[in-house]
Amino acid sequence: xxxxxxxxxxxxxxxxxxxxxxxxxxxxxxxxxxxxxxxxxxxxxxxxxxxxxxxxxxxxxxxxxxxxxxxxxxxxxxxxxxxxxxxxxxxxxxxxxxxxxxxxxxxxxxxxxxxxxxxxxxxxxxxxxxxxxxxxxxxxxxxxxxxxxxxxxxxxxxxxxxxxxxxxxxxxxxxxxxxxxxxxxxxxxxxxxxxxxxxxxxxxxxxxxxxxxxxxxxxxxx
Ligand SMILES: Nc1ncnc2c1ncn2[C@@H]1O[C@H](COP(=O)(O)OP(=O)(O)O)[C@@H](O)[C@H]1O
Ligand SMILES: [Mg+2]
Numbered sequence: 001x002x003x004x005x006x007x008x009x010x011x012x013x014x015x016x017x018x019x020x021x022x023x024x025x026x027x028x029x030x031x032x033x034x035x036x037x038x039x040x041x042x043x044x045x046x047x048x049x050x051x052x053x054x055x056x057x058x059x060x061x062x063x064x065x066x067x068x069x070x071x072x073x074x075x076x077x078x079x080x081x082x083x084x085x086x087x088x089x090x091x092x093x094x095x096x097x098x099x100x101x102x103x104x105x106x107x108x109x110x111x112x113x114x115x116x117x118x119x120x121x122x123x124x125x126x127x128x129x130x131x132x133x134x135x136x137x138x139x140x141x142x143x144x145x146x147x148x149x150x151x152x153x154x155x156x157x158x159x160x161x162x163x164x165x166x167x168x169x170x171x172x173x174x175x176x177x178x179x180x181x182x183x184x185x186x187x188x189x190x191x192x193x194x195x196x197x198x199x200x201x202x203x204x205x206x207x208x209x210x211x212x213x214x215x216x217x218x219x220x221x222x
Pocket of ligand 2: 045046
């Protein structure tokens, strides 16, 4: 599904210093996998996730998605591919406070770059029903618990029917039970909907939900 070949990501610190957040990383994420990426703070996990999620391009090396090198795609083509392909879940939920739960779930369809072959609102309502949030559809995010907010964020990722869900520290702002509930939900989506899941976490018990664990240390995968 997505392959990284000898990928490095560097940042210029000052005139004569370059910092490598990732050094020659090679890995492959296969369709329907459930992978955890783990490692200490500052090791390069989020940088890696941004590359896998097509949010960023490498400084060197290749990111290959469905057989295509992303270096050969325009920014516009890359955005379209990302929009069709990837759903994101973040530590801070990133819900829009002024929008209701239903509106938050619908938001990606408003910016959709592809023509949807389903009615967005019907799909949002179906997801909210299926995942136990339908009574909250008109509530604003600040009326929800952290666990509920993160569940809304997962549904917002699901509405575009992504092949891949990338979650960066999705349990980082949750109590332990809500955190495990979110991981179980991601596990269910992997098993039942065959969605590929990549979870970034520095917590070992959260990483353990992955069927494969990728360890990052000092910008390298070992
Ligand atoms: N835009 C940037 N400019 C400079 N340094 C960065 C930038 N993004 C990340 N870094 C550095 O790269 C390293 C890895 O960052 P990150 O991938 O966010 O780590 P993690 O998610 O594992 O905590 C850190 O030392 C961080 O300071
Ligand atoms: Mg991070």
